[in-house]
Amino acid sequence: METTQNPPAASPATPLRAVALVCSLTPSPGRSSSQLLAEQTMEALGEHGVSGEVIRVVDHDVKPGVRADMGDGDAWPEIRRTILASDILVISTPIWVGHPSSVAQRVLERLDAELSETDDEGRLLTYGKVAAVCVVGNEDGAHKVGADLFQGLNDVGFSLAPGAVTYWVGEAMQGTDYQDLDKTPEETAGTTATLAANTAHLARCLKAAGYPPS
Numbered sequence: 001m002e003t004t005q006n007p008p009a010a011s012p013a014t015p016l017r018a019v020a021l022v023c024s025l026t027p028s029p030g031r032s033s034s035q036l037l038a039e040q041t042m043e044a045l046g047e048h049g050v051s052g053e054v055i056r057v058v059d060h061d062v063k064p065g066v067r068a069d070m071g072d073g074d075a076w077p078e079i080r081r082t083i084l085a086s087d088i089l090v091i092s093t094p095i096w097v098g099h100p101s102s103v104a105q106r107v108l109e110r111l112d113a114e115l116s117e118t119d120d121e122g123r124l125l126t127y128g129k130v131a132a133v134c135v136v137g138n139e140d141g142a143h144k145v146g147a148d149l150f151q152g153l154n155d156v157g158f159s160l161a162p163g164a165v166t167y168w169v170g171e172a173m174q175g176t177d178y179q180d181l182d183k184t185p186e187e188t189a190g191t192t193a194t195l196a197a198n199t200a201h202l203a204r205c206l207k208a209a210g211y212p213p214s
Contacts, residue, residue, distance in 0.1 A: 018052035018088035033178035038092035044196035095137030122214035126157030142167035
């Protein structure tokens with residue numbers, strides 16, 4: 001009788017690193033709903049043994065382009081080093097005119113360079129890494145923005161767990177921001193908790209048994 005072997009189990013104690021790229025259009029120290037949701041997501045990941053940092057991208061001179069290094073003054077190479085040293089990448093973006101922010105789009109464009117970076121066995125350097133998405137906005141569109149980012153992140157080699165997006169959108173034609181709420185809605189908090197649990201689990205699985213060589 002034929003038997004199959006399960007891949008090695010990842011220990012729940014395996015430490016993981018994460019980096020959250022906040023794609024707000026507002027530079028620090030300005031308040032940002034995208035920053036708040038990213039920080040809440042990192043806190044939720046912390047409950048699963050994940051440590052890391054939050055980077056507000058607009059605070060850094062990330063040049064336009066699709067190469068890993070766009071030359072003198074480009075801040076992306078340092079951010080890229082942080083991504084490659086992490087197991088999990090979180091992208092947090094506001095919704096602007098129905099789309100991810102222009103900063104989020106620039107991040108995806110810079111990640112496009114990873115398509116030409118492989119290990120000795122032909123795998124993209126991002127293949128062992130897991131991504132998740134945070135979205136905030138004042139009107140509907142979180143599913144569309146999440147789908148845009150999911151596709152881009154998957155295209156450049158990241159894996160995404162079930163429920164790998166958390167979001168909040170306010171009522172149409174209203175001006176309330178996520179950061180102005182008296183407390184985090186239970187639905188958003190629950191979605192963030194699911195994102196954290198599933199993303200950390202998938203990252204540990206990939207750390208224990210990566211994808212086969214290309």
